[in-house]
Amino acid sequence: MKSMIVAGVVAFGVLAAGPALASDKLWKDGGCLKCHDMDKKKKGESVKTLGAKFKGKDLDKLAADLKAEKDDHPKPKMSDADLKAALTWMVAQ
Numbered sequence: 421m422k423s424m425i426v427a428g429v430v431a432f433g434v435l436a437a438g439p440a441l442a443s444d445k446l447w448k449d450g451g452c453l454k455c456h457d458m459d460k461k462k463k464g465e466s467v468k469t470l471g472a473k474f475k476g477k478d479l480d481k482l483a484a485d486l487k488a489e490k491d492d493h494p495k496p497k498m499s500d501a502d503l504k505a506a507l508t509w510m511v512a513q
């Protein structure tokens with residue numbers, strides 16, 4: 421059941437973002453991994469911790485907060501579609 425939900429979320433993310441890559445490539449290329457590690461806390465929380473925290477949450481709002489540099493978070497260096505794909509991938513981890 422859980423894997424079906426995850427698969428659904430991933431499929432939705434892929435559909436919503438078009439052919440954009442739903443993978444850690446966005447996090448790597450966007451410089452996110454400078455401060456976020458896959459499973460260890462670095463400057464920011466790990467991708468897995470953030471994924472668990474934001475699973476089921478409003479990712480559009482999260483993307484908007486990141487773009488607005490809320491809490492001094494650096495502005496994501498990627499398109500809106502890529503950011504959405506990166507966050508969708510994050511909650512699937």
Ligand code: HEC
Nearest residue numbers: 450451452454455463464465470490491493494496497506
């Ligand atoms: C210069 C370091 C740095 C970079 C680069 C960075 N982050 Fe962060 N990020 C942080 C820190 C520190 C926090 C925790 C403090 C906070 O909430 O802003 C954080 C928090 C977050 C959160 C949780 C926000 C919340 O409201 O709790 C998300 C999601 C996130 N980062 C995603 C990204 C993505 C996606 C990228 C790449 C586009 C990225 N970060 C690049 C340092 C960074």
